Amino acid sequence: MKTILKKLCADRGVSGSETELLPVIRDLIGDIAQITTDNSGNIIASMGTHNTDKHILIDAHIDRIGLTVTYINDKGFVKAEPVGGIDLRSLPGSTVKILGSEETTGVICTMPPHLSDGDELSRDRIWIDTGLPAEQVKKQVSLGDKAVLCSSFRELIGNKIASSALDNRSGCAVLIRCARLLENETLPCRVSFVFSSQEETGELGAGTSAFSLEPDEAVVIDVGFASQEGVPPEKSGKLGCGGIISISPVLSKQVTDKLIDLAARLSMKYDFEVCGGSTGTNADRISASRGGVRTGVISVPCKNMHTTTEIVSLDDMERLSELLKLYIMEGGACNA
Amino acid sequence: MLDYDLLKRLCTCCGISGDEGQVRSLIINEIRPFADELSVDNLGNILVLKKGRKRPGKKLLISAHMDEVGFIVTHITGDGLLKFDCVGGINDSAAFSKNVFVGKDKVPGVVCAKPLHLLKADEKKKNPPIKDLLIDIGAESLDEAAMYVSCGDSIVFDTMYENKDGRVISKAIDDRFGCLVLIELIKSELEYDTWFSFVVQEEVGLRGAKCAAFTVAPDCALVIEATTAADVPYSEEENCVCHVGGGAVVTFMDRSTIYDREYYLTAWEMARELGIKVQTKTRIAGGNDAGAIHSSRGGVRTLALSVPCRYLHAGASLASTEDMEAVYALAKAVAGKIQTL
Numbered sequence: 001m002k003t004i005l006k007k008l009c010a011d012r013g014v015s016g017s018e019t020e021l022l023p024v025i026r027d028l029i030g031d032i033a034q035i036t037t038d039n040s041g042n043i044i045a046s047m048g049t050h051n052t053d054k055h056i057l058i059d060a061h062i063d064r065i066g067l068t069v070t071y072i073n074d075k076g077f078v079k080a081e082p083v084g085g086i087d088l089r090s091l092p093g094s095t096v097k098i099l100g101s102e103e104t105t106g107v108i109c110t111m112p113p114h115l116s117d118g119d120e121l122s123r124d125r126i127w128i129d130t131g132l133p134a135e136q137v138k139k140q141v142s143l144g145d146k147a148v149l150c151s152s153f154r155e156l157i158g159n160k161i162a163s164s165a166l167d168n169r170s171g172c173a174v175l176i177r178c179a180r181l182l183e184n185e186t187l188p189c190r191v192s193f194v195f196s197s198q199e200e201t202g203e204l205g206a207g208t209s210a211f212s213l214e215p216d217e218a219v220v221i222d223v224g225f226a227s228q229e230g231v232p233p234e235k236s237g238k239l240g241c242g243g244i245i246s247i248s249p250v251l252s253k254q255v256t257d258k259l260i261d262l263a264a265r266l267s268m269k270y271d272f273e274v275c276g277g278s279t280g281t282n283a284d285r286i287s288a289s290r291g292g293v294r295t296g297v298i299s300v301p302c303k304n305m306h307t308t309t310e311i312v313s314l315d316d317m318e319r320l321s322e323l324l325k326l327y328i329m330e331g332g333a334c335n336a
Numbered sequence: 337m338l339d340y341d342l343l344k345r346l347c348t349c350c351g352i353s354g355d356e357g358q359v360r361s362l363i364i365n366e367i368r369p370f371a372d373e374l375s376v377d378n379l380g381n382i383l384v385l386k387k388g389r390k391r392p393g394k395k396l397l398i399s400a401h402m403d404e405v406g407f408i409v410t411h412i413t414g415d416g417l418l419k420f421d422c423v424g425g426i427n428d429s430a431a432f433s434k435n436v437f438v439g440k441d442k443v444p445g446v447v448c449a450k451p452l453h454l455l456k457a458d459e460k461k462k463n464p465p466i467k468d469l470l471i472d473i474g475a476e477s478l479d480e481a482a483m484y485v486s487c488g489d490s491i492v493f494d495t496m497y498e499n500k501d502g503r504v505i506s507k508a509i510d511d512r513f514g515c516l517v518l519i520e521l522i523k524s525e526l527e528y529d530t531w532f533s534f535v536v537q538e539e540v541g542l543r544g545a546k547c548a549a550f551t552v553a554p555d556c557a558l559v560i561e562a563t564t565a566a567d568v569p570y571s572e573e574e575n576c577v578c579h580v581g582g583g584a585v586v587t588f589m590d591r592s593t594i595y596d597r598e599y600y601l602t603a604w605e606m607a608r609e610l611g612i613k614v615q616t617k618t619r620i621a622g623g624n625d626a627g628a629i630h631s632s633r634g635g636v637r638t639l640a641l642s643v644p645c646r647y648l649h650a651g652a653s654l655a656s657t658e659d660m661e662a663v664y665a666l667a668k669a670v671a672g673k674i675q676t677l
């Protein structure tokens with residue numbers, strides 16, 4: 001699981017540039033699934049039999065938050081704006097990689113303590129300093145290039161990982177792991193694993209892929225809030241709890257109950273996240289696609305969401321992969 | 337050219353104030369064959385005499401500090417998270433969401449606070465104060481954390497090091513760059529006998545330099561530093577202090593010292609003669625070991641030469657190798673000159 005996740009936590013694949021991850025997905029499951037892409041930048045891995053009526057969509061968004069270059073000044077400083085809901089607090093003094101014609105390292109401008117007692121945080125005041133002359137910057141960087149905050153993939157105590165992009169590359173890793181668990185099984189249904197695009201900027205890929213694929217039911221895997229300082233217990237699951245199962249009015253009770261039932265059969269521990277309305281995940285789009293899709297949500301508990309130092313537990317991811325595998329092997333929640 | 341591989345090794349050493357041992361060992365290994373006298377004093381300063389071709393009229397001390405800013409573990413919570421305090425001046429904005437190493441075993445951790453999605457609107461606009469931040473090493477209880485870390489453990493930024501296309505991005509350029517210049521001078525042929533001090537605890541009050549200057553008892557001193565460049569796009573020209581790429585910084589005054597006027601003018605003159613790019617600071621800002629050295633014993637005539645460096649005291653600072661070369665060239669020239677003044 002660690003190897004899968006590390007490969008997925010590549011510096012690439014900011015919202016709008018998801019297909020940069022296509023070689024990684026091919027490398028991980030190209031031998032056992034048929035891999036395609038579509039107009040919206042979704043990467044779709046199909047498995048199972050097409051001779052049944054049953055089609056399950058398993059979604060995990062693959063895009064990561066980042067920055068995009070909007071301006072280069074005459075000294076070579078690069079102005080950028082967020083792509084997705086980046087935590088502005090994490091920017092000052094962070095190193096970034098600008099993914100232009102050549103990868104260029106820079107630092108996000110900040111004022112030193114000798115002159116200021118802190119930075120005003122605003123999405124209009126993000127400047128990247130590459131330290132290079134303007135002519136060279138303009139050769140290597142173009143407007144619209146994406147940039148990501150650098151954060152090495154680091155192992156913490158207790159089988160936990162700290163990295164950027166764990167939202168939602170950890171969900172993608174669960175899909176990959178699940179696909180590998182299924183490789184020698186005869187599936188009772190058709191399964192589309194969708195590594196969907198542009199969740200962070202408005203759930204575009206989930207909407208278009210659900211429309212095109214016309215599934216009967218869907219399970220969405222995203223990250224959920226892990227318990228930490230300042231997070232109320234009812235909004236979170238403990239890191240290492242096994243995983244989070246969501247309950248919400250917009251989700252299918254059948255799918256949710258099935259997930260709960262299967263978790264019990266696996267003697268798997270989990271926490272609930274109960275929402276009074278929409279879930280804030282791709283499920284909100286998928287469930288209302290075409291004539292409606294029965295949808296459930298499971299999540300990998302994640303600390304420090306939308307920073308460069310998100311934390312997840314590999315144990316949770318392993319358990320969720322097993323849960324998904326069983327869900328697929330049972331042919332989903334609603335056997336006609 | 338300066339030995340940038342050595343700069344990398346210096347910058348990636350862990351050595352907050354009071355815990356400079358790793359830096360000290362590296363430096364001693366580098367300079368031992370070239371030093372005529374070498375000792376480590378009670379505070380941990382390295383004091384070195386390097387003989388030149390001639391005996392000088394004036395005793396010169398060239399000094400740089402070994403310590404870097406960082407944090408220290410002050411408390412472990414019941415949930416296994418670490419409370420910490422700053423060692424040296426670090427802005428609230430520099431700490432949040434950074435990768436760090438804790439303790440001598442370099443346990444990886446991350447600095448965290450309440451997540452974004454749950455903040456009130458006004459909380460999103462400013463960085464949380466450092467007192468509200470926690471370090472997460474993955475431990476789930478006090479007992480588990482205590483197996484890996486203890487109160488009083490040092491914490492340093494875990495930052496990439498990159499030297500490419502004439503600029504260095506790294507932690508601790510302040511003042512491992514100064515250490516590099518001193519090492520290079522010690523390895524080079526000198527005109528006059530010269531004393532060197534690699535000092536501790538600059539960032540917590542110029543403490544090592546005070547004792548080193550007392551022991552060496554120089555007539556004159558040269559401090560090699562990294563100084564703050566605030567030449568970022570939203571900084572007005574008069575507030576930039578100095579510019580990366582603008583050459584070596586020769587300071588007339590900062591918050592700790594009014595520098596010797598004759599030395600200051602000599603540095604400018606030498607730079608003009610040798611065609612070395614120089615600039616001065618356009619704001620009375622910052623301070624360095626000169627503050628302790630120039631007031632030592634009966635007084636020491638002192639000059640500081642610095643490399644302009646952006647994002648000083650943050651995880652990733654940035655400086656130009658061209659400026660670094662300028663500081664080294666000017667230091668070498670000025671050192672010989674002021675011993676004759």
